[in-house]
Amino acid sequence: MNLNSVLKVIALSTVVLCTSLYAKPVYVATTAIVEHPALDAVRDGIKAVLNENGYTGDQLKFTYESAQGQPAIAAQIARKMVGDAPDVIVAIATPSAQAAVSASRDIPVVFSAVTDPVGAKLVPRLIQPGGNVTGLSDMVNVKQHLALIKEFVPNLKTVGVPYNPGEANSVAIVNALKEAAVEMGITIVESPAPKSSDVMIASKQLIGKVDAIYCPTDNTIISAFEAVVKVGIDAQVPVFAADTGSVERGAVAAVGYDYGDLGRQTGEIVIRILKGEKPGDIDVKMADGTSLFVNTTMAAKMGVKVPADVLARATQIIK
Structure with missing residues (x-):
């Protein structure tokens, strides 16, 4: 290998190294109306799926905030998250989802553990809902x-x-x-x-x-x-x-439902958005398995x- 080839290899390696060192991590901001075992399991299931798909360590910024059962706090959290400009906002339970959808105009919002997404005015329809919102419903029988x-x-x-x-x-x-x-x-x-x-x-x-x-x-x-x-x-x-x-x-x-499984199903929706799909093109998913x-x-x-x-x-x- 001549000197020019060696220099090219070194230059290319340097670019790759610098890119990996300074690449912006994926930022997923999550929030729930309150902390309790079912909703905590949703959050943990989402993070587990992200990790399994390679979003770990320096490749992922994953935050979580609880509204402590207060819709007013949920609204404050949603506005703060929009200001932080994450790649995806994940809102767990109806009040937090309503707050996130109201606050976000273009940041993708994925809701989870929401019983009636249309009735809660999160989406106009379940099939290809349009806009920047989709997610998972836990409507029970x-x-x-x-x-x-x-x-x-x-x-x-x-x-x-x-x-x-x-x-x-x-x-x-x-x-x-x-x-x-x-x-x-x-x-x-x-x-x-x-x-x-x-x-x-x-x-x-x-x-x-x-x-x-x-x-x-x-x-x-x-x-x-x-x-x-x-x-x-x-x-x-x-x-x-x-x-x-x-x-x-x-x-x-x-x-x-096993709410850990619901979290994993929600995580799969988040992965699709991170890979380039538009939320409005993704049908709202009805939870699987009882x-x-x-x-x-x-x-x-x-x-x-x-x-x-x-x-x-x-x-x-x-x-």
Whole structure:
């Protein structure tokens, strides 16, 4: 190799080295309305997928902020994120997603764990939503949930639902519950809890009026879920949930999503955007996969027996 060739190789190597040293890392900014196990699992699943696709170490700037259950703080976080100009904003749960979509005009926004994206006015439609927003919906099969509760309480007539009427996702679930309940001869009794500190009172107000309590994927209720569990134990009223993570925290049973898996499904959408796809061209994804979790210890504490058929179908039994 002559001297000129050697110099060319050295120059090219220097350019490659400098590019790798000074290349701007991919910046993914994530936020959630509140910290609790289900939403934390979404965040962790997203980061795991990014890491598996080569976005690690110096190649990735990954930030996370919680709005501590306050929509006003969610709006502040969203405005700050837009000012920081990340490559993608990931907003977990409806209130944070609404704040991010309102704040961002051109930065891609990917939402996750949102029950009704159209009803929450995040996107105009699920198929090729257009604009700079797409994401993943965790809409649950409430009829399936009511059927599960009826297996535990065969003479089920009334189901109490504590929820935050200020959360669009919760309102959508309660409306779906009412519709499904009519077909099954069940009455839904609502008990509003606008703040986490209201959850205990809202749960107590259901006692004497309902045969069982059902907690939807409501961020306010889930953030104070142990309060509902205590009421259920004290009053001998079984508590059921829409997410499997709450079974580990004291619900009798749930048919629901593994929110770590939902995070991974969300992460795949983020990867597509990082590779050049436009958010508006990516269909909103409906979450895949459900599991049946049963907590036999809590069933006994709340005075119900776990049916043999339910135990046989259970994906996980918690004792």
